[in-house]
Amino acid sequence: VTVVSMPQSLWYNNETIAKIHAAMFKSIVERTPNAKLVLTWRQLDSFEKAKKLYPFADNRLVPDMAFQIGPTLRHFGHFPGKRGTKPKTVDIHFLLRKDKESVLQNPNLTTTIIDTILRAHKDKTGRNVTYLIKDWAFRNDYYDEPEVHRQPPFDYAARLESAASMMSSSRVIVSDRLHASILAFITFKPHVMIEQSYGKIKHTRAVAFNVSEDCRDAEALRYAQVKSLEEGVHKAIEFLEKYGL
Numbered sequence: 001v002t003v004v005s006m007p008q009s010l011w012y013n014n015e016t017i018a019k020i021h022a023a024m025f026k027s028i029v030e031r032t033p034n035a036k037l038v039l040t041w042r043q044l045d046s047f048e049k050a051k052k053l054y055p056f057a058d059n060r061l062v063p064d065m066a067f068q069i070g071p072t073l074r075h076f077g078h079f080p081g082k083r084g085t086k087p088k089t090v091d092i093h094f095l096l097r098k099d100k101e102s103v104l105q106n107p108n109l110t111t112t113i114i115d116t117i118l119r120a121h122k123d124k125t126g127r128n129v130t131y132l133i134k135d136w137a138f139r140n141d142y143y144d145e146p147e148v149h150r151q152p153p154f155d156y157a158a159r160l161e162s163a164a165s166m167m168s169s170s171r172v173i174v175s176d177r178l179h180a181s182i183l184a185f186i187t188f189k190p191h192v193m194i195e196q197s198y199g200k201i202k203h204t205r206a207v208a209f210n211v212s213e214d215c216r217d218a219e220a221l222r223y224a225q226v227k228s229l230e231e232g233v234h235k236a237i238e239f240l241e242k243y244g245l
Helices: 017-033 046-052 065-073 107-125 136-142 158-169 178-186 199-208 230-240
Strands: 001-003 036-041 058-061 088-096 131-133 170-175 190-192 225-227
Touching: 017 046, 017 170, 036 046, 046 058, 065 158, 065 178, 088 158, 088 230, 107 131, 107 230, 136 158, 158 178, 170 230, 178 190, 178 199, 178 225, 190 230, 225 230
Parallel strands: 001 036, 036 058, 088 131, 088 170, 170 190, 190 225
Antiparallel strands: none
């Protein structure tokens, strides 16, 4: 039997636990007749670490699978919103996580930071930049899923379409989520990445982009990476002005 994993990142904050888990995986493989374990990794550092932790497996470096849906998403616009309405478009969508991977020092201050910067921008330019702060959990607010999409335990089409609809309701995305950055990239949506705790966004995109100089052209492909929410707000404003959005 051959087991193939989807491309993942590898991160442990406890090396002892990492070694215990590796021993468990090895034991399972050795107890299974004709077993072959293929582990794929979307980050170079994860790949290098996995080769040491799991020498009994076939470790491979593979781009994140979300990049494979690019040709389809290029044609996505707004999907029907609730009651068939088109979601209201805002200037900036802050799609931010609140878990332990977040590097935002105090998520409770997010609105205050954004409001302060945008208020100063309005005083200076007269433009009232609109925004919303919503994570993936709110995606169904932008998509009226047919009953058929509610039956399977995990409907990939409905999840993808609702995410695309949610992201299409803004002009610029600011996010610390890997797949928000990938969906924005393949739909040519201007986006600003705030790196999460262990560099997953930067390292995962590098595996896909390092084979193409064109993909690394942030200027042409309208993306930027920053280190803080404050930098993210200022860069989003710059994108709105630069691209005439």
